[in-house]
Amino acid sequence: MTFLSTKVSINTENKITMNTIFIYLIYLIYLVIAALITLAVGNNLHSNGYYLILDLFKNQEFTETVNNLQLTGYYLVNIGYIATTVSQFGAVDTLSLAVEELSYKIGIIAIILGVLHFNNIIILHFLSRRKQLILNLINT
Amino acid sequence: MTDLIVKTYIAYLPIAILLTFIVARIFFKNSKICMLDIFSGRQEIAGSTNKLFETGFYLLSLGFALFSMKINKSQFMMYEDTYLGGERVPTEGLIYGMQELFETLSSKLGMLAVVLGLMVFFCMFMLFRGKKKSAEGRARKLEIERMQQI
Numbered sequence: 001m002t003f004l005s006t007k008v009s010i011n012t013e014n015k016i017t018m019n020t021i022f023i024y025l026i027y028l029i030y031l032v033i034a035a036l037i038t039l040a041v042g043n044n045l046h047s048n049g050y051y052l053i054l055d056l057f058k059n060q061e062f063t064e065t066v067n068n069l070q071l072t073g074y075y076l077v078n079i080g081y082i083a084t085t086v087s088q089f090g091a092v093d094t095l096s097l098a099v100e101e102l103s104y105k106i107g108i109i110a111i112i113l114g115v116l117h118f119n120n121i122i123i124l125h126f127l128s129r130r131k132q133l134i135l136n137l138i139n140t
Numbered sequence: 141m142t143d144l145i146v147k148t149y150i151a152y153l154p155i156a157i158l159l160t161f162i163v164a165r166i167f168f169k170n171s172k173i174c175m176l177d178i179f180s181g182r183q184e185i186a187g188s189t190n191k192l193f194e195t196g197f198y199l200l201s202l203g204f205a206l207f208s209m210k211i212n213k214s215q216f217m218m219y220e221d222t223y224l225g226g227e228r229v230p231t232e233g234l235i236y237g238m239q240e241l242f243e244t245l246s247s248k249l250g251m252l253a254v255v256l257g258l259m260v261f262f263c264m265f266m267l268f269r270g271k272k273k274s275a276e277g278r279a280r281k282l283e284i285e286r287m288q289q290i
Contacts, residue, residue, distance in 0.1 A: 041195060041199065044191065044195050045192065045195060047188075048188040048189075048191040048192050048195075049188070049192060050188070051184050051185045051188040051189075052185065052188060052189060052192065054185075055179075055185050095146055096145045096146045096149070099146065099149050099209075100149075100209070100210040100211075103149075103153075103206040103207070103209045103210070104206070104207060104209070104210055106203075106206050107202075107203045107204065107205070107206030107207030107208070107209070108203070108207060109203070110199045110200070110202055110203030110206065110207075111199070111200060111203035111204065111207060112203075113199050113203075114196050114197075114199030114200035114203055115200070117192070117195065117196045117199060118196050118200075121192060121193075121196070125270075129273070132277060136280060136284065139284055
């Protein structure tokens with residue numbers, strides 16, 4: 001809402017007010033924090049998930065492929081979510097509103113990532129259990 | 141009003157982040173041993189699984205800390221409005237003092253502490269489940285070997 005109104009004011013008055021600069025600054029902070037979280041968490045999961053998948057499939061080439069695919073999917077989900085939520089910012093006129101909006105948005109991103117991450121671990125766990133069951137059947 | 145709310149945020153954020161980090165450090169320093177037991181002494185996979193759990197723990201608890209940071213303004217308004225003849229009339233005077241700040245802060249931090257405790261118990265549940273499963277798997281393997289020997 002605020003963003004729209006400021007946009008209109010830029011078009012009519014042809015100048016950038018302090019308010020507009022503040023809003024752009026908030027957007028910039030949001031994008032930078034979101035990008036940092038995405039990159040740090042993605043890198044961490046990519047390097048640590050390798051051993052878990054290797055333990056599951058026992059095949060290095062296949063493990064690398066699966067790991068890279070997972071990283072790609074993770075980035076796609078994350079970037080898509082961040083890009084769609086940039087346009088859904090509420091009013092960020094005052095400092096308290098801006099801090100609330102920023103923390104709310106970043107918190108939602110972190111919670112979604114955490115839920116997806118635990119979901120992934122549980123899926124891998126079930127896959128490895130199924131594989132062990134099959135191996136046991138073959139052995140006996 | 142806004143100023144006090146911003147002050148509450150400034151007090152809340154470092155305490156919340158510090159609390160999360162302390163809890164995670166203590167928990168994941170001690171869960172390493174349990175992980176080693178689950179993966180029967182294989183250092184690499186135990187360490188990486190521990191790290192994965194740590195990342196998930198941080199994401200969920202910091203996410204909740206940020207998500208629930210917003211102060212409900214009606215909480216502050218309660219002190220502003222008084223009932224006068226069945227009607228709510230805003231009054232001037234004793235509003236938005238340090239008392240409300242501390243009350244709000246403590247309720248937020250208490251909620252965060254409860255959620256952190258739930259997260260820790262969830263992780264402990266996962267660890268003990270993994271331990272049970274790995275023990276079962278090992279027992280089955282031993283049984284199979286014994287059958288093959290006979």
